[in-house]
Amino acid sequence: MKIKDFLKENHLNINDNAKLLLEKLAIDTSILSKLEEAYGKSDKMSKSKHNTVDPDEMIKKYGADTVRLYTLFAAPPENNFDWTESGIEGAHRFVKRFFNYITQHLDLVKDVSYCEEDFKNLSEEDLKIRKKLHWTIKKVRSDIERNFQFNTAIAAMMELLNDLYDYKSKNPKVLREVFEKFILLISPFTPFMADFLWNKLGNTGFTINYPYPTYDENLLIEKEKEIPVQVNGKLRATIKVPLDASEEEVVNIALNNVDVKKWTEGKQLVKTIFIQGKILNLIVK
Numbered sequence: 001m002k003i004k005d006f007l008k009e010n011h012l013n014i015n016d017n018a019k020l021l022l023e024k025l026a027i028d029t030s031i032l033s034k035l036e037e038a039y040g041k042s043d044k045m046s047k048s049k050h051n052t053v054d055p056d057e058m059i060k061k062y063g064a065d066t067v068r069l070y071t072l073f074a075a076p077p078e079n080n081f082d083w084t085e086s087g088i089e090g091a092h093r094f095v096k097r098f099f100n101y102i103t104q105h106l107d108l109v110k111d112v113s114y115c116e117e118d119f120k121n122l123s124e125e126d127l128k129i130r131k132k133l134h135w136t137i138k139k140v141r142s143d144i145e146r147n148f149q150f151n152t153a154i155a156a157m158m159e160l161l162n163d164l165y166d167y168k169s170k171n172p173k174v175l176r177e178v179f180e181k182f183i184l185l186i187s188p189f190t191p192f193m194a195d196f197l198w199n200k201l202g203n204t205g206f207t208i209n210y211p212y213p214t215y216d217e218n219l220l221i222e223k224e225k226e227i228p229v230q231v232n233g234k235l236r237a238t239i240k241v242p243l244d245a246s247e248e249e250v251v252n253i254a255l256n257n258v259d260v261k262k263w264t265e266g267k268q269l270v271k272t273i274f275i276q277g278k279i280l281n282l283i284v285k
């Protein structure tokens with residue numbers, strides 16, 4: 001009997017305990033993908049196949065917060081998902097990056113307080129991270145409350161963390177708001193880490209006893225829009241313009257842009273093609 005037929009007849013697949021066996025024998029597990037091509041792909045987890053994941057082992061290795069986060073992130077609630085080592089390791093990296101970022105910046109925010117007055121006249125970068133925070137809060141609340149879409153809620157928080165790592169200004173008051181609201185936002189997914197960081201910020205008690213963060217709708221109203229500027233049909237720049245800007249105003253903003261000037265100075269503007277909020281094309285000769 002061929003190996004493939006034997007596996008099929010006995011309801012087995014090439015990955016049943018194979019990964020564990022190869023690891024114990026110190027053999028490269030990448031060979032499994034080649035074997036799967038030849039003899040069949042992996043089946044879903046099943047007690048009868050002895051290919052389930054021991055949650056106690058995973059918690060011991062990665063921590064309860066990571067296991068909880070990965071379980072919620074791996075798939076929407078109505079779908080099954082395949083437990084993968086790379087998947088839980090990715091969740092663990094996110095948890096560690098979150099923890100590390102906040103602990104590394106504790107000295108900046110430890111004794112800082114803030115109010116709405118502090119957020120007037122912020123720099124563009126400070127305003128951008130605040131907008132991202134409040135957009136994320138809205139997204140997470142909506143995803144959880146509507147259809148229990150925990151996976152997309154977690155993905156939004158991952159985006160926010162990436163933006164935090166890119167945030168150079170590090171305004172202490174802005175950071176304090178981001179940290180507090182981000183910790184409360186993630187607390188249902190990683191409660192142990194959230195409680196620890198919450199107290200490190202100087203707060204008392206458990207995050208579950210505090211209201212879930214709300215967002216400022218005014219921050220989510222777009223007042224400007226980025227549009228591409230073409231010169232003779234070729235993209236030369238992207239400019240920010242007020243949403244209600246007229247064609248004349250947009251053309252003036254474009255002509256004063258350094259990158260556009262290179263292609264228009266000393267030339268005659270023959271025609272403009274403008275689609276509100278979409279694109280501006282300058283025809284010069």
